[in-house]
Amino acid sequence: MAVPFLDLKAPHEELRAELDAAYRRVVDSGWFLLGPELAAFEAEFAAYCEAEHCVAVGSGCDALELILRALDIGPGDEVIVPSATFIASWLAVSAAGATPVPVEPDEDTLLIDPKQVEAAITPRTKAIMPVHLYGQPADLDALEAIAAEHGLHVVEDAAQAHGARYKGRRVGAGSIAAAFSFYPGKNLGALGDGGAVVTSSAELADKLRLLRNYGSRVKYQHEIQATNSRLDELQAAMLRVKLPALDRWNDRRKEVADRYLRELADIEDLVLPVVPVWAEPVWHLFVVRCAERDAVQERLAGLGIGTLIHYPVAVHRSPAYADGSWGELPVADQVAERVLSLPIGPHMSEDEVTAVISGVREAFGR
Ligand SMILES: *Cc1c(COP(=O)(O)O)cnc(C)c1O
DSSP states (O other): OOBOSOOSSHHHHHTHHHHHHHHHHHHHHTOOSSSHHHHHHHHHHHHHTTOSEEEEESOHHHHHHHHHHHTTOOTTOEEEEESSSOTHHHHHHHHTTOEEEEEOBOTTTOSBOHHHHHHHOOTTEEEEOOBOGGGOOOOHHHHHHHHHHHTOEEEEEOTTOTTOEETTEETTSSSSEEEEEOOTTSSSOOSSOOEEEEESOHHHHHHHHHHTBTTEEETTEEOSOOOBOOOOHHHHHHHHHHGGGHHHHHHHHHHHHHHHHHHTTTOTTOBOOOOOTTEEOOOSOEEEEOTTHHHHHHHHHHTTBOOBOSOSSOGGGSGGGTTSOOOOOHHHHHHHHHEEEEOOOTTOOHHHHHHHHHHHHHHTTO
């Protein structure tokens, strides 16, 4: 049985009637930007995240960049980022004009290591940007304690973690601000690009609303220099249909992950994801690690099992950051060499999960 890495049609087939109705509602309204769908989605997503405010923007990358700009972080400032992450975390810092300062992850959880964060702080450091990588929340309390001691902000990159909980509370609910992405492959995906900031600060939310809309509250009155990055009415309407399904979809991801964790546990050469004690992850990705990763991926492909690598090139090895003086980042290097993402998603059948498990067992000669 062939198992694709990801099925992006199934969620929309499940909700087709409601999506069609939402599309018609927006088209019939003739209102395509900064309208009632956006306002409603922002209220609904803030409530979902147990946060006060949501400001939806054009992408997750924009959400991160605009948070930094709203916090007046820019040229001459440093932001601590994980060495092992999707490049967007670093690019957002660079786009704001600040300098990313990479810190290596804990080798078990692959999440930014608070002990190493402390050592990377300089007089220029303005913020720490943990990434809830693969849907696993980073150790927010430990990071908030360090941030409080040094007068820094914690800005969460929650692009892979919609709905994840840290010690019982949603990610994004406790820090100054968190960024989410609605890229189609994320746990909550739009039918195109989209992103959002959630924050408990009314002042920050107000600044973000200016930053995303030409610095303007009232048409043709421009208070600050800003950009154009808005979630449009159609995407907001689509996301309003999908949001009520998110917890159910995340629960199904967890069932799939639990089976992988149980039924692959005896393979010695395979490192399974480690769930930290504080975490209720949402399993955006199920990432295993092994030596000979490329050979394993090839064997799985031969069995019809789709896999991907998140991410094959460590950010500091990418040409975009080749001129940086990053020093040695051996954990990030090793992660890039060894990680392999197995299929996981809310619409996988038990038979598909079984096929992945037997495929992986076979690939390891079990
Ligand atoms: C997807 C992602 C982003 C960027 O989101 P876009 O909507 O694609 O701009 C940022 N950080 C991480 C960790 C991501 O996975």
